[in-house]
Amino acid sequence: MEIEHFTWLRTHKARYDVSSSGVKPIPLDDVMKLGEAEDFTENLVNIYGVNKRNLAITHGTQEGNFAALTALRELGKVEHVITVIPEYEPIRVLPRFLHLRQTEIVINESLTELFNYIKKNSVLFFSNPNNPLGIFLSKKLLWELSDELRRKDAYAVIDSIFLEFVESNLRDLPMENMIFTFSTSKFYTMSELKVGWVVGDESVVKEINGIVDLVSPLVIDLNLKYVSILIQNRKWVRERNLGIIMPNVEIMRKIIKEAGDYVNISYVEYMPILYMRLRCRGVTGSYFSNKLLSKDVLTVPGQYFGKDDGIRIGLGSVLRNDFEIAMRIIMESINEECAGLHDPTDADS
Numbered sequence: 001m002e003i004e005h006f007t008w009l010r011t012h013k014a015r016y017d018v019s020s021s022g023v024k025p026i027p028l029d030d031v032m033k034l035g036e037a038e039d040f041t042e043n044l045v046n047i048y049g050v051n052k053r054n055l056a057i058t059h060g061t062q063e064g065n066f067a068a069l070t071a072l073r074e075l076g077k078v079e080h081v082i083t084v085i086p087e088y089e090p091i092r093v094l095p096r097f098l099h100l101r102q103t104e105i106v107i108n109e110s111l112t113e114l115f116n117y118i119k120k121n122s123v124l125f126f127s128n129p130n131n132p133l134g135i136f137l138s139k140k141l142l143w144e145l146s147d148e149l150r151r152k153d154a155y156a157v158i159d160s161i162f163l164e165f166v167e168s169n170l171r172d173l174p175m176e177n178m179i180f181t182f183s184t185s186k187f188y189t190m191s192e193l194k195v196g197w198v199v200g201d202e203s204v205v206k207e208i209n210g211i212v213d214l215v216s217p218l219v220i221d222l223n224l225k226y227v228s229i230l231i232q233n234r235k236w237v238r239e240r241n242l243g244i245i246m247p248n249v250e251i252m253r254k255i256i257k258e259a260g261d262y263v264n265i266s267y268v269e270y271m272p273i274l275y276m277r278l279r280c281r282g283v284t285g286s287y288f289s290n291k292l293l294s295k296d297v298l299t300v301p302g303q304y305f306g307k308d309d310g311i312r313i314g315l316g317s318v319l320r321n322d323f324e325i326a327m328r329i330i331m332e333s334i335n336e337e338c339a340g341l342h343d344p345t346d347a348d349s
């Protein structure tokens with residue numbers, strides 16, 4: 001088995017690399033200057049307003065996803081997994097890998113489409129906000145989802161790695177029949193270390209803790225210390241991240257306005273990624289990403305999210321000067337490819 005998204009990232013390099021969906025890592029020395037470490041589990045109890053029994057510590061979000069789906073399988077709670085397209089490839093692949101029956105549904109504007117698939121022993125498994133589109137279920141909708149799942153005896157595993165970009169208050173998330181997975185990989189980024197955590201339904205979290213103990217017990221204390229400092233300084237991290245992301249968003253909006261006819265942008269405020277659909281006939285995301293590579297710009301084609309209709313561009317891992325050059329190259333290439341070929345009837349298909 002292969003996660004092609006990772007192969008793409010590992011086998012390509014470019015001067016203008018906007019392939020990452022995270023924010024520039026925070027150097028460990030800067031983390032140390034922010035304060036003292038506390039008990040990380042206590043930090044989580046306070047931030048999420050939950051009980052320790054609702055918490056598991058992992059090494060990353062994907063480990064949390066793996067443990068959550070496996071836990072539900074062990075508990076006999078999964079007959080059918082529902083995933084969406086477009087979606088982060090490891091999420092789409094995991095149910096198949098576990099030999100679970102899977103249905104993939106295509107979403108366009110909203111994740112609420114998922115509500116139609118709730119049945120006894122179904123598990124909704126999705127990223128919220130969605131990678132690559134950024135669309136997300138608000139807290140109010142998450143409560144409605146939890147109510148509906150409880151009524152129908154179904155569950156949701158929600159990869160929430162991007163949640164803090166769009167939601168600063170993490171209290172009052174619904175716990176019943178819900179599992180949320182998190183890590184430091186996007187919002188609290190450090191290149192030297194990583195920690196993950198799971199928040200959710202007590203009975204499932206108990207099983208998750210058992211699975212983590214089986215596969216990869218005990219996150220190293222030093223990692224927990226750094227993440228404890230960062231998570232206590234969430235406001236600082238937010239400001240710092242937005243200081244990188246928002247100037248790039250402004251540049252993106254300016255450049256798209258200048259040459260907007262051939263693209264359609266999916267961008268949700270404060271997210272570190274945008275998805276650019278190409279509105280010119282015959283030009284796929286992978287063709288276009290390869291063309292950009294020849295001009296020293298690295299993006300991620302839609303192919304790796306299940307729909308090859310555009311490219312994902314990261315907004316948080318390069319500073320404005322490089323981002324502007326990357327965007328100009330992207331728009332120039334679109335004009336080269338699409339001028340004369342634009343088919344407006346394709347626009348919203």
Ligand SMILES: Cc1ncc(COP(=O)(O)O)c(C=O)c1O
Pocket residue numbers: 021059060061062063088127131159161182183184185196
């Ligand atoms: C939706 C989603 N989940 C999980 C991950 C990876 O998380 P981790 O490194 O914590 O396993 C990514 C990385 O891009 C992601 O986009």
